[in-house]
Amino acid sequence: MQAFQVQAFDRPASLTEIQCPPPGPGEAAVALRACGLNFADLLMMKGSYQDTPAPPFTLGLEAAGVVTDLGAGTQGFAPGDRVAVFGGSGGLAEAGVFDAARLIRIPDAMSFEHAAAMQIAYGTSHLALDHCARLQPGETLLVTGAAGGVGLTAVEIGKLMGATVIAQARGREKLEVAAAAGADHLVDAGEDLRSTVKALGGADVVYDAIGGDVWKAAFRSANPGARLLPVGFAGGDVPQIPANHLLVKNLTVIGFYLGGYMKFRPEAVRRSFETLFAWHGEGRIKPHISHTLPLERAAEGLDLLRSRKSTGKVVITIGSSR
Known part of the structure; x- marks a missing residue:
């Protein structure tokens, strides 16, 4: 079968012919139909992601497809089931073998493309805003990188949870995408983020996927008692946290990584x-x-x-659409 693999960190990933192994105990074989791409895939290609497998490995953290076979003792699924899987890798291939505990059935009306696009971006935003930050109706949520894969879902979910959403993104086109997702206020990346957010009353929850100077400005725009979520650093610079500001303003910074929750709170991810x-x-x-x-x-x-150059998600389709 064809798989898009990293053979070595100093070489570009490429399509490679490999053999798909049979599923072992507790595993399921899945004929893949779609795979969502993520910034983490770029980091894995360089070996700089926190959960990068040893080469050779197949890229693709989240995918969707049809169960074709089950390993010994595997329960809860049957061949023919339409499923989504947050496997952490292996999604950019014609087929894969995954821990059945990571599979979730998808409704018949949901396309494989949507199922593949939803897991990481929506799962990150939902767990981070609801479970971790406890975003409340009427609070103000600041989302940076608001037209990206996770940022756009944070805008959408924040509005569903009753927040006033301030969306920061680069350029009119991306800001319009954030507005269509429900953002109440738009801030271009070229504007002074701190002063603009402060003029709007400050942020009660900050959801930052950019890091660097954007994180610094977002941090300084937070209201006393605010909760801040550094969920990524697409800008390249890891966020730095001045503890003295945490003390003075009674701020809470909550680290969040969906892959980590899959290991120590898998039931929360499934819910x-x-x-x-x-x-x-x-x-x-x-x-x-x-x-x-x-x-x-x-x-x-x-x-x-x-x-x-993308907004929201980029999805790779594989084989049949059904």
Whole structure:
């Protein structure tokens, strides 16, 4: 089968012919139909992501497809089941073998593309804002990188939770995407983020996916007692946290990594996914997919992330659409 693999960290990832192993105990084989791309894929290609496997490995953290076979003793699924899987890797291939505990059934009405696009972006925002930050109706939520994969879902979920949302993104086109997702106030990346947010009353919750100077400005725009979520650093600079400011303003900084929750609180992730899939079925959320490309163009899809030319999600389609 074809798989988009990293053979070595000093070489570009490429399509490679590999053998798909049979599923072992507790595992399921899945014929993959779609895979969502993430900034983490770019880090894994360089070996700088916190959960990077040893080469060779197949990229693709989140995917969707159809169960084809089960290992000995595997329960809860059957061949033919349509499933989503947050496998951490292995999604950019024609098939894969995954721990069945990481599978979740998807509704018949949900496309594989939407199922593949929802897990990391929506799961990160939902767990971070609801479970960790306890965002409340009437509070003000600041989202940086608000047109990106996770940022856009934070805007959407923040509005669903009753917050006033301030969205920061680069350029009119991306700001319009954030506005369509429900943002109440828009801040261009070229504006003074701190003064603009302070003029709007400050932020009660900060959801930052950029890091660096953007994080510094967002941090300084936070109200006393605010909760701050550094969920990524797409700008390249890891956020730094001045503890003296935490003390003076009684701020709480909450580190959040969805992959970590899969290891120590998997039931929380599953509940979140089930909630999100139900919201999707009710028409309350809808993934924004700016680009859909076939597996042979996976490198092009990753370039779209690298150059920040995408909004929302880039999804790779694989084989049949059903």
